[in-house]
Amino acid sequence: MDFTEIYKQTGQLVSFSPGAHFLLTAIQDRLVVRRTDSFHITRSWQLHPDPSPTASAVSQPPSKSSRLTTSRRPPARAPPDGGAGSSVDRDGWITHAGWSCDSEYILAACARKGVVDVFKMRDEEWRARIEAGAEGLVKAEWAPDGRSIVCWSEWGLRVTVWSLVTDSATYIQYPAHPERGYAFRSDGHYLILAERHKSKDAMGVYDATSTYRMVRHFPLPTALFAALSLSPTGNHVAVWEGPLEHKIYILSLAGELLGTFTPEKDPTFGVRAVAWHPVGLFLVVLGWDDKVYVLENLTWGPVATFELQSRIPTGTTIWREPLEWLEATGGRGFLSYERVQAPHTLTLTPRDRTKPPSELSAATKSSCEHLAWNIDGTTLMVRYGGAPEAIWLYVFPSFARPPDSRSAPPAVMKPKLRSVLLHASAVTSAVWNPVRKASLVCATGGGAVYLWSDEWVSASPEGEGEAEEVAECVGVPARKFAAGALRWAPDGRGLVLLDRETFCCAFEVEEEAGDVPVPG
Structure with a gap:
């Protein structure tokens, strides 16, 4: 995998456009759009530091309410490097940002100020603004049509759907x-x-x-x-x-x-x-x-x-992250997981099962618990709370039955534990490739990402390729970078790695004729 430079971000607001041609980043009160082929900045906007509509509603006459306005005016420019000034009040930082389904529009919401700004990729001077009013704002996102914005008010009062086409609103209580x-x-x-x-x-x-x-x-x-x-x-x-x-x-x-x-x-x-x-x-x-x-x-x-059981049974492929491999390699290059002979016994995290979830420790309540199917539904990924360092992969038998068929399910269906990936630290993110059926990437909050795939094709003496399972540790070539969250590009070829205040991207190495494909 090839890695980009390290760039700034705030609020973990980094996302590929639906066509994977652009990358959107929020930096405090600014939006920056980069091309994914060169990472050059192609668009940038800055939110205007207007006062909070909620505060204005208190000081204005009672008729003050939520509204949508559109205008065309020269945008406030972000610095050439996409940076942000240190004098920006945190109340003015962007809390939600996203693309419309056709990549034509971008929204940037500031929940603390109760405003949503909308920008147009083809017209840098066009802009629309939604002011939530006295009911406040906790979240804003695009509706599937890409021309409506769904806004959530404070205290669960209502959902407001704003239309950019008709400039009208629909309220749901x-x-x-x-x-x-x-x-x-x-x-x-x-x-x-x-x-x-x-x-x-x-x-x-x-x-x-x-x-x-x-x-x-x-x-x-x-x-x-x-x-x-x-x-x-x-x-x-x-x-x-x-x-x-x-x-x-x-x-x-x-x-x-x-x-x-x-x-x-x-x-x-x-x-x-x-x-x-x-x-x-x-x-x-x-x-x-x-x-x-x-x-x-x-x-x-x-x-x-x-x-979850402490003993991993025979017949399971067990991969273990090598000890201190990042220090040995200087965080550069990649290294295969170690193979562990099954059966193998794990040391599980002790838990108090007599306490309700709200009283569990912060480590147990972390985001390491997760379920996810791969794209074709043949493999299920499980992350248990009692073993936060492990990823468990179960394979399901395939049988032909349409989703709406009323025929009886198979009498015996035995999902099988295929593989277990063991890491030195708790897994903080794990996501399937959105295009490939057997490609998984995960992170543990350190300077590496971890790849698993069963689509690696090895050359046989007879000249015919044979698929086999591989697992690799890939170091991020940066001195200070902790990959805590991961996001795939829609085409499955790019990956966003998120640290607390920075991010970088990783892309597949282009294959040449005769080369063996690189997983991930």
Whole structure:
């Protein structure tokens, strides 16, 4: 992999454009857009330091409310190097930034000031501004159509959808949660929103193609809503209870309760993570007890269960990060993981299972717990809370059954633990390649990234290539850089590595004729 220079960023706000031609970065109160082929700055804007609309609403007459305005005026220029002045008040820093679906527009929200600025790539002087008003702002993002912006007010008062085409707004009252309480269907047609009305949980289905007209509204069976997850097919939505109860419900978009799951034996604290199979065949649930339940989409009952154990069984490929390899290599180049002979015994992190999740230690509550399917749904990645340094890869048997088929699931389905990746530190980020079916990259908050793939093709004496599994440690060629978070480019060829206040990018090495492909 080839690495770029180190660049500044704030708020972890770095993202590739949908076509992967540009890279957006927020630096305090400035936006910088770079070309991904040369990393030269092609656009830059600075947010105007206007006073907080919420504060203005208090001092202005009662008629002051949220609004959207557009204008064309010369933009405030960012310095040539994309830097930011040290005199900028933190209240004026950008808290949310993102691309529209066609890369034509960019939004930059400052939640503390309650404003959202919108910029146009083809017209550097065009700009629109949304002022949240007295209700405040906690989050702003693009709707799937790329011409509407969804804004979340403070205290769960309402969701406002602003249209750049009509300059109008649509209001939806009492959303349950700005992060875990909503989802757009994959085709962008419907918004599914969890709501809280009169101390009771409900769900609304809104038509995004018809000014967010309500098409369904029904009560939820939850006593204390925690989160929801919409299936890839858009037919089912899973909702689950708060952290004290391990219970998950599957509903149709019409409000019909299709299934309920709770562990039969020793149901402990609640659901930690949920992941839908890419075509909706399975729903995988990870609990705070470090048990994974695989539910099939007909009866919504478990067809497989596996849990964290200290002993890794025979037949599993075990990769271990070499000790002090970064110091030995000076953080440059790459080195293969060490192979460990199975069976192998791990030393698990001790945990107090008598305390609810809110009382667990900071180390246990870290973001190392995760579930993720690869692009074709043949491999599931699991990161358990009791073993934060390890990544567990389970392979699933393939069988032909369309997502909407009513045929019975296989009588016996045995996912197999294929590989385990062991690291010296806790894993802070792990993501599948969005294009390749068997390419995984992870980071542990240090000066390296770690690659796993089973698409490496080795040359055989007969001249025919044979795929094999490889795992490599790749050092970031920088003196002070700690890769804590990772993000793939949409084409799967570029990767953003995020430190606390800086970032760099890594790209595939271009292959030449006769060369062996490099994974990652």
